[in-house]
Amino acid sequence: MSNVVFDEYGRPFVILREGQAKARIRGREAQKSNILAARSVSSLLRTSLGPKGMDKMMVSPDGDVTITNDGATILAKASFKLHMEVEHQVARLLVELSQSQDNEIGDGTTGVVVLAGALLEQAERLLDRGIHPVRIGQGFDRACEIATAHLGKISDTVHFSLEDREPLVATAMTTLSSKIINVHKRQMAEICVNAVLAVADMERKDVNFDMIKVDGKPGGELGDTELVRGIVIDKEFSHPQMPKEIKDAKLCILTCPFEPPKPKTKHKLDITSKEAYERLHEREQQYFDTMVKQCKDSGANLVICQWGFDDEANHLLLQNDLPAVRWVGGVELELIAIATGGRIVPRFQELSADKLGYAGTVREVAFGTTKDRMLVIEGCKNSNAVTVLVRGGNKMIVDEAKRSLHDAMCVVRNLIKDNRIVYGGGSAEIACSIEVSNAADAIGGVEQYAVRAFADALDDVPMALAENSGLSPISELSAVKAAQVKDGNSHLGIDCNQEGTADMKTQRIFETLIGKQQQLLLATQVVKMILKIDDIITMGQYD
Known part of the structure; x- marks a missing residue:
């Protein structure tokens, strides 16, 4: 350590050695x-x-x-x-x-x-x-x-096609034979092959891994792992009374919160009378009503929001038959936008019908006797987006299964690039x-x-x-x-x-x-x- 000493005025200074050991x-x-x-x-x-x-x-x-x-x-x-x-x-x-x-x-x-x-x-x-x-x-x-x-x-x-996938499955099974999921290696290999081929460009011999999402949920067994032709997000509808399944969903994807705008100032507002409070409350209600109306007028029947919203806004959405999902992460939001063909909207004023995403079905899935729920978005406009939903006895098994599946999918991708094997x-x-x-x-x-x-x-x-x-x-x-x-x-x-x-x-x-x-x-x-x-x-x- 350096030596710290003080001068006659109490100011510290450091004495350094000339050389380094x-x-x-x-x-x-x-x-x-x-x-x-x-x-x-x-x-x-x-x-x-x-x-x-x-x-x-x-x-x-x-x-x-x-x-x-x-x-x-x-x-x-x-x-x-x-x-x-x-x-x-x-x-x-x-x-x-x-x-x-x-x-x-x-x-x-x-x-x-x-x-x-x-x-x-x-x-x-x-x-x-x-x-x-x-x-x-x-x-x-x-x-x-x-x-x-x-x-x-x-x-x-090896020669393979969309109809004959056996060489790809056999190579993926070889990779999985040393992994924790080798008991179900045939099933897992087929999931990997189907996932990669769903997003592969066979002409360019290229695979866009960004379109494959691997998600996991502890509970169940490894054999319950499935391939979903769409997006799975670890969220649920914001209100328990909202419908659990929406057909022909038109999604508005928002990065703006369902709440009145907050002025960027240090000044504060003091409410001194009942009338002033009622005017403020009425103004807030107008904001909420306008936001919901703009969503409804665009033709949307489902709101995906990056931010949260309070109980008042949530109740208003329920009253207007507008199901919503809140606190959806930025990466998931982008994946949903790509899969459904929608645009991410930063302001309510910019909402229009041409910026909505489309999905055949959006449904909420519950697991076991717990309150764990996930949303499954299927039948997307760009249907090549897929999700592998991994199940397992605990978090460690799920995490290792996700790593194993990633390795197998990489091997399938390599075989698409160069179909020679040893x-x-x-x-x-x-x-x-x-x-x-x-x-x-x-x-x-x-x-x-x-x-x-x-x-x-x-x-x-x-x-x-x-x-x-x-x-x-x-x-x-x-x-x-x-x-x-x-x-x-x-x-x-x-x-x-x-x-x-x-x-x-x-x-x-x-x-x-x-x-x-x-x-x-x-x-x-x-x-x-x-x-x-x-x-x-x-x-x-x-x-």
């Missing part, structure tokens, strides 16, 4: 420290890989509990995050690596960190043998090019490992060792899958690798589900090609960056 780690020691920090993050996620992977429970300082096996979520919310930010900036690189995979692909966030950890483990052995980090990086780059090219060769093209269960990694290892024989010089190390690192992913499934990692990997070499069948992988066959094509375990290639590229880039750091200077604080 600093710590410095150089050379091999710095590289070892970086690799250790990064591998500690990788080992944390290793047990969460695959269909039999374990979940992590994270408790925040506020007591919020998150249970998940999604790599990006674990690294973003883990309680050790602050510690890593302060003392292990290299470990922070792996957190950002996982986030990059999540942003770009949406799935494979655990696998990319596990692969990066395996590459660093191999790199450490090469460093111990005296190989320069730059040569290791060059070898990894070359091996990555060979592996990504081989993935393209062993990939299969097979899961570690089969793609084993095939690439064999190819890279064979290619190393034709490479001369020191880089050959780095290329072989890359091939060994690829084997770490199927070994982790086998280990998490309760199998013998080395035995399973050796058997599958020998079978791939003998038969030339790149579809053979680890039989994590113990279905009696190692052929992932028979088991229908699919992964997107672009997702797998992205994993290799991102992991290699980050590992190269970590290897090139040989000087860590930590600036201290003033004493």
